[in-house]
Amino acid sequence: MPSVLIGAGAIRGCEGRFREILTSAGFECLDPPGDHLLDDAEVREWLPQASALIAGSEVISPSILDAAPHLRVVARVGVGYDAIDVAAASARKVLVAITPGANHDSVAEHAFALLLAITRGVAFKDRALRAGVWDRTVVLPLRGKVLGLIGFGRIGSAMVARANAFGMPVIAHDPFADVELFKRLGVERVELDELIERADVVSLHAPMTPETSRMINAERLNRMRPRGILINTARGGLIDQKALYEALKAGKIEAAGLDVLDPEPPDFKDPLIQLPNVVITAHVAGIDEQALADMAQKAAECVVELYMGRMPIDCIVNREITSGWTW
Numbered sequence: 001m002p003s004v005l006i007g008a009g010a011i012r013g014c015e016g017r018f019r020e021i022l023t024s025a026g027f028e029c030l031d032p033p034g035d036h037l038l039d040d041a042e043v044r045e046w047l048p049q050a051s052a053l054i055a056g057s058e059v060i061s062p063s064i065l066d067a068a069p070h071l072r073v074v075a076r077v078g079v080g081y082d083a084i085d086v087a088a089a090s091a092r093k094v095l096v097a098i099t100p101g102a103n104h105d106s107v108a109e110h111a112f113a114l115l116l117a118i119t120r121g122v123a124f125k126d127r128a129l130r131a132g133v134w135d136r137t138v139v140l141p142l143r144g145k146v147l148g149l150i151g152f153g154r155i156g157s158a159m160v161a162r163a164n165a166f167g168m169p170v171i172a173h174d175p176f177a178d179v180e181l182f183k184r185l186g187v188e189r190v191e192l193d194e195l196i197e198r199a200d201v202v203s204l205h206a207p208m209t210p211e212t213s214r215m216i217n218a219e220r221l222n223r224m225r226p227r228g229i230l231i232n233t234a235r236g237g238l239i240d241q242k243a244l245y246e247a248l249k250a251g252k253i254e255a256a257g258l259d260v261l262d263p264e265p266p267d268f269k270d271p272l273i274q275l276p277n278v279v280i281t282a283h284v285a286g287i288d289e290q291a292l293a294d295m296a297q298k299a300a301e302c303v304v305e306l307y308m309g310r311m312p313i314d315c316i317v318n319r320e321i322t323s324g325w326t327w
Helices: 017-024 040-049 062-066 086-091 104-119 122-130 154-165 179-185 192-198 218-223 241-249 289-307
Strands: 003-006 028-030 052-055 073-076 095-097 147-150 170-173 201-204 229-232 255-258 278-280
Touching (some): 017 028, 017 289, 040 062, 062 086, 086 095, 095 289, 104 154, 104 201, 104 229, 104 255, 104 278, 104 289, 154 179, 192 218, 218 241, 241 255
Parallel strands (some): 003 028, 003 052, 073 095, 147 170, 229 255
16 A cells, blocks of 8 residues: 655644545555644654655755655645755656645735735734724825736736735736736736836745845845835745845835745744834745645645556646656
8 A cells, every 4th residue: 555644734634635535546644743844853754654745845855855765756735846855856756746726816815914914004003902002003005006026927916816906006027927928917027126116015926946046135125115015925035034124124115024934933033023014924825724725635636646647747846757757
């Protein structure tokens, strides 16, 4: 009987359609106790027993792959895969799969939740009231403010309808997105530095790559509009957090809404976290109840499809090894 390690903490030990799909196909599900992010020692303890991994954000390094000789596939519950050494997986003929199209609406909703928490003062005024302060300071409107999207894939595109509902013109930067997508959604395509200078709200939806690492640095923060707002629901490493702290502390930008940090979890004494003009959540944008269920189901379907000899090509990251790949 093949076994699959349920690594993603949010579904570990839980019932759901994903588990029915796996067990119906003859898989034994391995569920380490707890719902935390598995550390290196725990992954090394459990993964050697498995031929598949339903992954959360566990770090999958070359040495971990070497310790798991039976592993055939890592199916990520989500679309980011920067915690997985894909080159090392490919070298060992391990397929890496993601779940595109399952959580983009969840992330877009959360990005706007962070933005509204800032502009309407929800988070700040809640803190004040609980401290005994009746704060009726005038808040910022969204209507008419320019939303700048860095990254125009599924999540960036999902932001457009929500921006339209709030009366926000949208500009976007993505050198890889289809030009027709911009036209169809009525979004102006601009270069990155132009977006930084024109947008009232800069929202990050780019993948974490060597090219995008620390793309929001001190220089670009200094070029943002004086009352600019930065939203990040993508990856913490896209931002130079020290530079962000300095920009926020000095009032060079208005505020930031962050769902992702670098590292995660953070040092809770990090001065960035203590700033009053920052709203932070714990990397939860993409995991509302529906999105989590959909991602888990799609990850399980990928594992079963591969086990049955079928190739869910749209979900495979390292497609270069699919030719001749077998379970």
